[in-house]
Amino acid sequence: MSEHPWLIQLNEQGYRLTDSRRAVVEIMAESTHALTPIEVYDEARSAHPALGLVTVYRTLEALEQQGLIQRVHQPQGCQAFITAPAGHQHLLLCRQCGETARFEGDDLETLIKSIARKTGYQISEHWLQLFGLCPNCKKGQA
Amino acid sequence: MSEHPWLIQLNEQGYRLTDSRRAVVEIMAESTHALTPIEVYDEARSAHPALGLVTVYRTLEALEQQGLIQRVHQPQGCQAFITAPAGHQHLLLCRQCGETARFEGDDLETLIKSIARKTGYQISEHWLQLFGLCPNCKKGQA
DNA sequence: TTGTAATTGAAAATGATTTTCAATATCAGG
DNA sequence: CCTGATATTGAAAATCATTTTCAATTACAA
Numbered sequence: 001m002s003e004h005p006w007l008i009q010l011n012e013q014g015y016r017l018t019d020s021r022r023a024v025v026e027i028m029a030e031s032t033h034a035l036t037p038i039e040v041y042d043e044a045r046s047a048h049p050a051l052g053l054v055t056v057y058r059t060l061e062a063l064e065q066q067g068l069i070q071r072v073h074q075p076q077g078c079q080a081f082i083t084a085p086a087g088h089q090h091l092l093l094c095r096q097c098g099e100t101a102r103f104e105g106d107d108l109e110t111l112i113k114s115i116a117r118k119t120g121y122q123i124s125e126h127w128l129q130l131f132g133l134c135p136n137c138k139k140g141q142a
Numbered sequence: 143m144s145e146h147p148w149l150i151q152l153n154e155q156g157y158r159l160t161d162s163r164r165a166v167v168e169i170m171a172e173s174t175h176a177l178t179p180i181e182v183y184d185e186a187r188s189a190h191p192a193l194g195l196v197t198v199y200r201t202l203e204a205l206e207q208q209g210l211i212q213r214v215h216q217p218q219g220c221q222a223f224i225t226a227p228a229g230h231q232h233l234l235l236c237r238q239c240g241e242t243a244r245f246e247g248d249d250l251e252t253l254i255k256s257i258a259r260k261t262g263y264q265i266s267e268h269w270l271q272l273f274g275l276c277p278n279c280k281k282g283q284a
Numbered sequence: 285t286t287g288t289a290a291t292t293g294a295a296a297a298t299g300a301t302t303t304t305c306a307a308t309a310t311c312a313g314g
Numbered sequence: 315c316c317t318g319a320t321a322t323t324g325a326a327a328a329t330c331a332t333t334t335t336c337a338a339t340t341a342c343a344a
Contacts, residue, residue, distance in 0.1 A: 018323080055323065121276055129268065
């Protein structure tokens with residue numbers, strides 16, 4: 001049987017392949033929503049009922065270190081994870097259902113350079129995130 | 143004695159003025175760093191030793207509701223607070239010492255409208271934050 | 285000055301996350 | 315295909331941040 005690319009990457013990094021990891025990867029890799037550890041736990045147990053919450057935490061940590069998923073910061077909390085944006089993308093999150101979309105748009109470079117000059121800071125990272133309602137939730141709203 | 147403007151605002155909103163609140167406000171209003179509840183607690187107790195941590199949490203919550211302070215999201219955690227930016231400012235944070243600077247720069251409107259059109263999302267909020275080293279920490283680095 | 289309702293701090297409760305640990309499973313080497 | 319060293323597991327306990335509960339205290343309006 002062929003393994004998910006994330007699992008192959010983990011394996012290449014020296015991680016062993018287990019059913020627990022397979023279950024967590026399957027859920028995280030498929031989801032377009034930000035998921036908390038508990039949510040991953042609940043969903044992943046349908047594929048692997050013996051899964052423990054601790055293992056979910058450990059697997060999420062490994063995936064984050066590999067750059068495959070990332071933590072999402074939201075007004076209501078910062079525990080959820082999503083698949084990491086490819087390349088230089090930013091996030092757009094639905095406040096209602098947690099659905100995510102991505103976009104690019106980096107004419108931020110000019111702004112950042114100008115801020116660096118004005119403040120004297122050496123800028124190494126930036127976060128840009130948009131919040132709103134996805135097309136689906138927008139409908140239900142009106 | 144004349145009270146700090148934040149205390150006056152709290153008072154006008156029906157909050158009573160107590161030494162606990164005065165101690166917390168004094169620390170938060172003066173700081174250019176993001177401070178966690180425990181840090182506020184430690185610092186504020188030099189002015190008011192009887193202060194309890196619970197009261198710090200409650201006061202921070204009141205100040206946040208009044209829009210006087212705001213929670214800061216950082217890679218290392220999201221528990222710290224700073225004085226709320228005036229008007230439409232964004233944050234620049236030093237990863238080393240937590241020092242904060244602010245900047246404006248909202249030609250984001252164009253970007254946001256274009257993302258809204260492309261994705262169908264109704265965008266209601268955006269977060270933009272920069273991270274780096276403040277002039278002081280930059281010196282110690284090299 | 286006084287009464288009442290807001291506020292306090294301590295302790296207990298909660299919730300998320302991490303650590304500990306003995307049992308189990310993966311997988312490299314024979 | 316076995317086998318053994320070692321990574322991994324899940325449960326329970328520990329930790330850490332935050333919230334709730336509650337009886338005592340305090341601010342402040344009358």
